[in-house]
Amino acid sequence: MASTISQCTKKEANRGAWTAEEDHKLAQVIAVHGAKRWKCVAMKAGLKRCGKSCRLRWMNYLRPNIKRGNISDQEQDLILRLHKLLGNRWSLIAGRLPGRTDNEIKNYWNSHLSKKTKQKEKQSRSSTTVECRPQKTKVMEMESVDNGSERVASKGDEDSKTSFVGDESFDYSSEGPLNLEWMSKFLEMDEAWLDFA
DNA sequence: AACAACCTCAACCGCATCAGA
DNA sequence: GTCTGATGCGGTTGAGGTTGT
Numbered sequence: 001m002a003s004t005i006s007q008c009t010k011k012e013a014n015r016g017a018w019t020a021e022e023d024h025k026l027a028q029v030i031a032v033h034g035a036k037r038w039k040c041v042a043m044k045a046g047l048k049r050c051g052k053s054c055r056l057r058w059m060n061y062l063r064p065n066i067k068r069g070n071i072s073d074q075e076q077d078l079i080l081r082l083h084k085l086l087g088n089r090w091s092l093i094a095g096r097l098p099g100r101t102d103n104e105i106k107n108y109w110n111s112h113l114s115k116k117t118k119q120k121e122k123q124s125r126s127s128t129t130v131e132c133r134p135q136k137t138k139v140m141e142m143e144s145v146d147n148g149s150e151r152v153a154s155k156g157d158e159d160s161k162t163s164f165v166g167d168e169s170f171d172y173s174s175e176g177p178l179n180l181e182w183m184s185k186f187l188e189m190d191e192a193w194l195d196f197a
Numbered sequence: 198a199a200c201a202a203c204c205t206c207a208a209c210c211g212c213a214t215c216a217g218a
Numbered sequence: 219g220t221c222t223g224a225t226g227c228g229g230t231t232g233a234g235g236t237t238g239t
Contacts, residue, residue, distance in 0.1 A: 015208085015209080016207095016208075016209095016233085017207070017208075017233085018207085018208085036224095036225090037224080038224075038225075039223085039224075051224075051225085052209085052210095052224090052225080052226095053208075053209080055225075055226085056207090056208070056209085057207090057208085059226095060207075060208085061207080088228065088229085089227090089228090090227075090228065091226075091227060091228085102226095102227075102228085103206080103207075103208085103228095104206080106228075106229085107205070107206050107207085108205095108206095110205090110206095110229095111204065111205055111206080112205095
């Protein structure tokens with residue numbers, strides 16, 4: 001994508017950390033024009049940033065209803081289980097955790113959970129010689145179920161991430177412990193299915 | 198106090214995919 | 219069917235903060 005590269009590597013483009021002023025300008029333009037056409041947003045805001053950079057800033061930091069820090073035990077458990085099922089599909093995992101971004105979850109995984117899981121794996125390997133059943137087939141199934149709604153919907157607005165398997169009437173983005181409880185139950189069912197299969 | 202090693206997280210990069218011309 | 223621009227995703231980097239010596 002030559003355009004993207006040239007656009008983002010222009011010498012005059014701002015790089016590095018965003019200032020409060022830049023955040024403010026970006027938020028203002030998005031409030032008026034919406035979170036789309038990022039190139040235009042960047043221009044209208046008068047920011048020397050590429051559209052990609054603006055999008056990232058909005059999605060990971062400025063978007064309303066973003067939770068920051070303090071990932072609860074419940075959320076951590078959910079991340080672990082979703083990662084077991086989905087692998088490094090951070091955006092999918094983030095879609096199941098209201099208020100969390102894929103970047104945050106990815107970072108959290110890389111700095112906290114990957115070590116934990118590696119340690120666990122080591123322990124389990126040393127304690128038993130039985131190989132873990134690969135999860136790939138299940139992940140592929142998740143993808144095939146997903147891709148109909150996920151990919152197509154992803155071209156819609158930002159709420160598209162909330163769509164998931166089947167029941168589109170359910171609001172997965174709803175905040176609070178209820179949603180997490182529901183997801184935990186879903187995962188229990190899913191793991192039970194894996195045991196059965 | 199000074200320095201090194203380590204950790205965290207915001208931001209960047211490159212690629213894949215999609216939609217519209 | 220092909221090309222081009224826009225968008226989204228996952229991997230990686232690096233600055234700044236924290237901890238250990």
